[in-house]
Amino acid sequence: MPYFYLYDSYLQDRSYSNQLIRLETTITDLGLQGKVGRLTLLKSIRDLIENALRDNTDTIVVVGNDITFSQTAEILALHPKITLGFIPLGPTNQTLAYLLGIPLGILACHTLSSRIVEKINLPKINNQSFIKSAEAQGVATFNCENHYQLSVSYPHYYKICNLDVWGESDQAISNPKDGLVEVVLTPHKPKSWWNKFKKTPASSPTVLPLKNVRLDAVGDSLSLLIDGHRVIKTPATVVATGDYLRVIVGRDRKFK
Amino acid sequence: MFTKSENSSKIETVIGPSVSIDGGFVSQGDVKIEGSVTGSIVTNGNLLVGEQAHITANIQASNAYIAGHIKGNLQVKERLELAPTSKIDGDISTKVLIVAEGAQVSGKFNMGSLSSQALANDRNSHKKPVANAAV
Numbered sequence: 001m002p003y004f005y006l007y008d009s010y011l012q013d014r015s016y017s018n019q020l021i022r023l024e025t026t027i028t029d030l031g032l033q034g035k036v037g038r039l040t041l042l043k044s045i046r047d048l049i050e051n052a053l054r055d056n057t058d059t060i061v062v063v064g065n066d067i068t069f070s071q072t073a074e075i076l077a078l079h080p081k082i083t084l085g086f087i088p089l090g091p092t093n094q095t096l097a098y099l100l101g102i103p104l105g106i107l108a109c110h111t112l113s114s115r116i117v118e119k120i121n122l123p124k125i126n127n128q129s130f131i132k133s134a135e136a137q138g139v140a141t142f143n144c145e146n147h148y149q150l151s152v153s154y155p156h157y158y159k160i161c162n163l164d165v166w167g168e169s170d171q172a173i174s175n176p177k178d179g180l181v182e183v184v185l186t187p188h189k190p191k192s193w194w195n196k197f198k199k200t201p202a203s204s205p206t207v208l209p210l211k212n213v214r215l216d217a218v219g220d221s222l223s224l225l226i227d228g229h230r231v232i233k234t235p236a237t238v239v240a241t242g243d244y245l246r247v248i249v250g251r252d253r254k255f256k
Numbered sequence: 257m258f259t260k261s262e263n264s265s266k267i268e269t270v271i272g273p274s275v276s277i278d279g280g281f282v283s284q285g286d287v288k289i290e291g292s293v294t295g296s297i298v299t300n301g302n303l304l305v306g307e308q309a310h311i312t313a314n315i316q317a318s319n320a321y322i323a324g325h326i327k328g329n330l331q332v333k334e335r336l337e338l339a340p341t342s343k344i345d346g347d348i349s350t351k352v353l354i355v356a357e358g359a360q361v362s363g364k365f366n367m368g369s370l371s372s373q374a375l376a377n378d379r380n381s382h383k384k385p386v387a388n389a390a391v
Contacts (some may be wrong), residue, residue, distance in 0.1 A: 148279025148295060156274065171268075187274040204290065206272035 003034025003085075004052035006045070006072060008064030011089060012038070019089060019105065023063070026109045034061070045071050053079065059248075061085035061112060065093035070131050070227035073245055077122050077129035085112045085248040093228065096132065099163055099173065101250030111250045118253070120176045122243040123162050125226060126236055129243065133164035133174075136215070136224045137188055140234065143214040144183075150208070151218075152185065158215070159184045160238050167205065175255045180209040181240050211240045273308045287317075289324070307341050314346075329363070
């Protein structure tokens with residue numbers, strides 16, 4: 001079972017060197033050793049993954065954060081037989097680790113060792129795969145399932161989630177195995193002295209689980225931030241395709 | 257009725273007070289509406305219509321709790337509950353009906369076990385009219 005470890009470039013910082021040494025020792029102790037590829041300015045994720053696949057790797061383990069994981073997932077969309085593991089290192093951008101039930105740091109090696117594999121949906125936005133979510137804000141209309149149109153009269157914050165959270169409650173978590181994306185609209189009133197006196201509607205969000213949704217801006221086009229690292233402009237069509245990714249998850253994952 | 261803990265496999269849809277929907281809204285799970293909807297609403301699950309909701313649509317649901325304003329016909333397979341703040345301008349077809357003091361209804365009632373059959377027939381053929389003994 002050949003493993004390939006993909007290290008993000010921020011792990012070259014000295015502050016991570018001790019953690020990486022301990023991590024590599026644990027990986028060896030658990031018998032999970034494999035080749036290591038390090039992201040640099042000259043080596044892209046795509047190059048490293050394609051090289052690993054040529055070496056018959058069947059498990060790619062991302063060592064990094066949400067952005068490293070989602071960039072890898074986008075490339076692996078074309079390789080559904082490959083299993084994706086995750087060792088979250090670093091204090092920021094670790095929402096996916098929480099949702100997948102993977103502990104931060106070296107403890108994640110034990111999750112790898114347990115090897116519970118789940119098939120996670122990979123929806124597409126304008127024909128490009130994403131794993132986590134797409135975010136935007138402004139005034140927009142949504143054409144849902146080609147059946148009905150949803151509109152708002154003032155700016156909202158939009159989040160189209162596949163594997164993400166949209167609120168603080170335990171139920172504000174999307175299910176990445178249901179074959180749908182959760183479209184969440186939260187009212188967003190700009191702060192102004194006039195709004196202090198205006199009667200504003202309650203700020204409870206709208207949540208719609210959908211298979212197919214098209215987002216159009218009212219007026220100027222809106223920017224959509226996908227998985228925290230890629231930006232596209234509206235109009236955008238999101239389709240929950242049947243594509244999936246095999247991901248090693250922990251017992252404490254937030255979806256069933 | 258609308259918590260995930262009771263039935264985690266069901267999907268919950270929430271239409272907040274700040275949005276409006278136009279067209280044929282279809283859902284497989286529980287639906288909570290607090291905004292405005294124009295067109296039609298069909299759900300296999302439970303429907304909750306909040307006080308602030310304004311709906312101009314024909315509605316089909318398994319169970320429903322209505323506290324808002326509806327202009328259109330209501331076909332509820334099992335149990336329909338009308339809150340004191342509810343106002344319905346349309347015909348109602350259901351098996352079990354609970355009406356709170358203050359609820360306003362302008363329309364015909366069609367009740368009993370046959371109404372669920374009528375609902376199923378109506379789903380299969382939209383042309384076929386609901387023709388049950390009116391109460």
